[in-house]
Amino acid sequence: MTANDQAKGDTVVASASIYEQILQFANRADPYTLYRELRKTPVARQEDGVYVVSTYEHIVALLHDPRVSSDRRNLAHPPPGDPLPPSFIGLDPPEHDRLRRMTMRNFGPPHAPRTVENLRGELLPLVTSLIDGIAGRTRADIVDDIAYPLPVAVICRLLGVPREDEPKFHVWAEEIVETLGPGEGDQEERNKRRQAALLGLAGYLGELARAHRRDPGDDILSGLVTYDGPDGSMSELEVIATSALLLIAGHETTVNLIANGMLTLLRDPGLLQRLRQEPDLVIHVVEELLRFEPPVHFLPQRVALDDITVGGVTIPKGSSIVLALASGSRDPAHVRDPDRFDPDRPYIQHLGFGGGIHHCFGAPLARLETQIALRELATRLVNPRLVADPPPYRPSSVLRGPRHLFIEYDGVAPRL
Amino acid sequence: MRVVVDLTRCQGYGQCVFLAPDLFSMPGQEALMYDTDPDDKQRERILQAAAACPVQAIHVDRMATQHRTVDPELAHPTSARDDEFKRNGHIVIVGASLAGGRAAGVLRRDGFEGRITLVGDEPYEPYDRPPLSKQVLTGAVDAEHTMLPHLREIEVEWLAGTPATGLDIAAKQVRLADGRRIGFDKVLIATGARARPWPNKEEAALDGVYVLRTLDEARRMRRRLANGVDRVLVIGAGFTGSEVASVCRDLGLPVTVVEAGPAPLVGALGKVVGAVAADMQREAGVDLRCETTVTGLEGRDGRLTGARLSDGSTVEADMAVVALGAVRNVEWLEGSGLAAGPWGVATDAGCRAVDINGLVTDDVFVAGDVARFPHPVYHYQFLALEHWGNAVAQAEIAAHNMLSDQAHRWPHLSLPVFWSNQFHVNIKSVGVPTVADEIVIAQGSTAERRFVAVYGYRGRITAAVTFDQAMWLDFYRGQIEQAAPFPPGYRMVGQVEETRPMPAGVPQRLAPAEGATVVVTGHDPAERRVSLVRPPQ
Structure with missing residues (x-):
């Protein structure tokens, strides 16, 4: 495709689609080179009629475009429904606003502005004990030892899910994540696995919700089952869909951010050293990570409610739209020198948490957990180094991160 | 910090x-x-x-520029050649508030190494006004703690507390109240506006009568509120009046709001949105009296005791806030030969001042509330905006253009954007809602006070106003910029109410030159000029 094609705004069908290559597992370690190619066609129609949008400006425009729905039932050819109703991430206003507002009552402003603040005191001891757990050896897996257990502990505590049930819901959650959005292999088979996992998780959470209704505690699930106010109350299915969303998103995303962060730091020893000396730097390190190595690479679920012209291309009503967030955050038209990790940028504006009304619900939590984990790891690990670069990756192209991040180190300093 | x-x-x-x-x-x-x-x-x-x-x-x-680019710190090219003015020139900025301060920062960013003199009539460095009618009045923040962060470390000669009294364009001098004359190569007029006082001087002098625009005025009001007030009378339900009423209700004070129009905010947003604002005020416990005016303030022993209203009733109040809009600070430009008047100082789209003959000046620039500029999106009508966002955006354009040759000048084309927080609702607007004949509730619900109202004029979208729906505003900004048709005919999320256009009910726009008359003299083009005739006061 030439610049001329772009100027004419013709719909361009890429031959051996760049997007398909991005989905291939072999390219999980470095999708960024492919994103660079992808951005040459900012709005790329795929053979199956899906539109992939990859530049910052156009992604931001669509995130704030009321003609873009998050509800798959608006597709020209809707997929078979899940056994659960969509959670608010898959709904539009006014239903989305109502459910998100009712959930937010238990987590943030205006009704619970201090929830995250009150959690601060618990985060450091959690991280400290996890890092203490890898002292006395010289090899660890950042994913299994730190990056996974930390967010699981936090979301369990917040949501009101017993941590000892983790082995149970972990299997469902991972299955749901791996079958989210486009992937390789037989779609029907993927869908079957997905349905089974959703049913399993729904049964578990339904039981838990009933228990919380009988004996409410100081947690989000109790808040959801007991609330009855101006927005009405949540049905049992709504409670299950909402808590399933929080449970999965709460522990399948931050794990990637922490692991991607440690990987980035270990690739840049100068930065690791700076973190030890400038503790506030971690704030901007995490922000730059969200731009540079974000945990969520795509929003694969948007639908055009009407014909939408963006970047000179008209996306027809009923089409499926994929927003390539991780590509947009590395768009050179948005950020200078995008492929350089630079926490000293004066302003770091990224798509790491999406944008618009579906902006990540748990963003403050993900930020704080990662800031504390990276700062403590940088400070306490003595001479840490990567065992394998690139590390082995998880299958998902949407929630992208290492499956394991093995490191070696000379020791673990006690926390001062 | x-x-x-x-x-x-x-x-x-x-x-x-x-x-x-x-x-x-x-x-x-x-x-x-x-x-x-x-x-x-x-x-x-x-x-x-x-x-x-x-x-x-x-x-x-630190601040950042409004015109955010890939590299906001980068200097923008201003001319093809290195020029003497950028190295050794002298720029005088008259007005040391948001626009003036911002302009100084951008001048430095774009490589101006000469002298900058910042002339201000208040003793303070540039401070932020929006908090004055909100956090400062509630007592959450002290008035003195509203100083604006700088765009960068700017080296300026700062003449605080010295009002400018005149501008001599031929001699290139600014006259100051203390008799000094400051020479300049280029000057930026950013003297803003002040609160319109209560027209009756004797009544205005009563203890308990306030206006709100400056830091000192906010401090005085806060002190009064902290000492205890029985009832507050707010005269005028524009944005300032409505915000003051909101704060007073948050403080638990009884409030009466008297508004000449049919509802609050009608002057800026029209009747449909105004009706929502009226409900909001009444629900918050405001005693709202619309289509009513205050005919006189009453006092005893020099202290305010109440007011007489046009409907014959009276209101007892020991505090009155006069919120009748602003007066542009142009008196000091009398005799300067600029097209300045109660409506502001006219400029071209690049912030260069226009003189009374309609000629564009080379070295006199204007930005902020005092400026009145033609906007191509609104049929080149002259707009005078009292918005935070306009002050900074226009100051950035003005500063850049002060350094630029013809090939590098920028037009000030940003769409007007403003916001207000009142009664716990965030109101935002993009475009010019008063350029409208119809309005439609495109998304959300006015009953819930979460909605997007879209304004149209002769079949195209001219503005959008949101109540607690700010995330959609940029979409409508794009629609206005693309001259998209009105009413918006597409399917959208959050369509709850019937999306049928209604009459916008915006006030008829004042003829922009109202109050100004000129006479033309001379026959030879070299002599033909206009001069301003002031209407009798």
Whole structure:
């Protein structure tokens, strides 16, 4: 495709689609080179009629475009429904606003502005004990030892899910994540696995919700089952869909951010050293990570409610739209020198948490957990180094991160 | 630490509230309040909050430019050749508030190494006005703690507390109240506006009668509120009056609002949205009297006791806030030969002042509330805006153009954007809602006070106003910029109400030159000129 094609705004069908290559597992370690190619066609129609949008400006425009729905039932050819109703991430206003507002009552402003603040005191001891757990050896897996257990502990505590049930819901959650959005292999088979996992998780959470209704505690699930106010109350299915969303998103995303962060730091020893000396730097390190190595690479679920012209291309009503967030955050038209990790940028504006009304619900939590984990790891690990670069990756192209991040180190300093 | 949140950018994500709940708060769904000068002990939380803002609207100790580019710190080219003026010139900025301060920063960014003199009539360095009618009145923030962070370390000669009294364009001098004359190569007029006083001087002097525009005025009002007030009378339900009424209700004070129009905010937003604002005020317990005026203020022993209204009734009040709009600070330009008057100082789209003959000047620039500029999107009509966002955007254009040759000048084309927080609701507007014949509720519900109202004029979209729906505003900005048809005919999320256009009910726009008359003299083109005739006062 030439610049001329772009100027004419013709719909361009890429031959051996760049997007398909991005989905291939072999390219999980470095999708960024492919994103660079992808951005040459900012709005790329795929053979199956899906539109992939990859530049910052156009992604931001669509995130704030009321003609873009998050509800798959608006597709020209809707997929078979899940056994659960969509959670608010898959709904539009006014239903989305109502459910998100009712959930937010238990987590943030205006009704619970201090929830995250009150959690601060618990985060450091959690991280400290996890890092203490890898002292006395010289090899660890950042994913299994730190990056996974930390967010699981936090979301369990917040949501009101017993941590000892983790082995149970972990299997469902991972299955749901791996079958989210486009992937390789037989779609029907993927869908079957997905349905089974959703049913399993729904049964578990339904039981838990009933228990919380009988004996409410100081947690989000109790808040959801007991609330009855101006927005009405949540049905049992709504409670299950909402808590399933929080449970999965709460522990399948931050794990990637922490692991991607440690990987980035270990690739840049100068930065690791700076973190030890400038503790506030971690704030901007995490922000730059969200731009540079974000945990969520795509929003694969948007639908055009009407014909939408963006970047000179008209996306027809009923089409499926994929927003390539991780590509947009590395768009050179948005950020200078995008492929350089630079926490000293004066302003770091990224798509790491999406944008618009579906902006990540748990963003403050993900930020704080990662800031504390990276700062403590940088400070306490003595001479840490990567065992394998690139590390082995998880299958998902949407929630992208290492499956394991093995490191070696000379020791673990006690926390001062 | 100096903190300012650019609320024209803010979309109400609330990330700052999660991370620093002692410094940021959202009493409603999207209306943000914040501490403008937090303690250094809060540094970590402030930095976390600023870093987390999805639209990077929080500025700590340093500002950023409004015209955000890939590299905001980068100087923009101003001319093809190196020029003497940029190295050794002298720029005088008259007006040391938001626009003046911002212009100084941009001049330095774009490589001006000469002298900058900043002339201000107040003794303070540039401060942020929006908090004055909100956080300062509630007592959450002291008036003195509203100083704006700088764009960068700017070296300026700062003449504080010295009002300018005249401009001599031929001699290139600014005259000051203390008799000094300051020579300039180029001058920026950024003297803004002041609160319109109560027309009856004797009544205005009563103890308990206030206006609100400056830091000192806010401080006086706050002191009065803190000492205890029985009932507040707010005269005028525009944005300032409505915000004051909102704060007073938050403080638990009885409030009577008297408004000449059919509803609050009608002058800016029209009758449909005004009706929502009226409901909001009444629900909050405001005694709202529309289509009513105050005919006189009453006092005893020099203290305010109440007011007489046009409907024959009276209101007892020991505090009155006169919120009848603003008067542009142009008196000092009398005799300067510029096209200046009650309507502001006319400019071209590049912020260069226009003289009374309609000629564009070379070295005189205008920005902020005092400027009146033609906007191509609105049929080249002259707009005079009292918006925070316009002041900074226009100051940036003016400063850049002061350094630029013809090939590098920029037009000031940003669409007007403003916001207001009142009664725990965030109101935002893009475009010019008063250029409208019809309005439609495109998304959301007026009953819930969460909606997008779209304004149209002769079949195209001219403005959009949101109540707690700021995240959609940029979409409508794009629609206005593309001259999209009105009413918007597409399917959208959140369509709840019947989307049928209604009459906009915006006030007929004042003829822009009302009050000004000129006479033309001379026959030879070299002599033919106009001169201004002032109407009898």
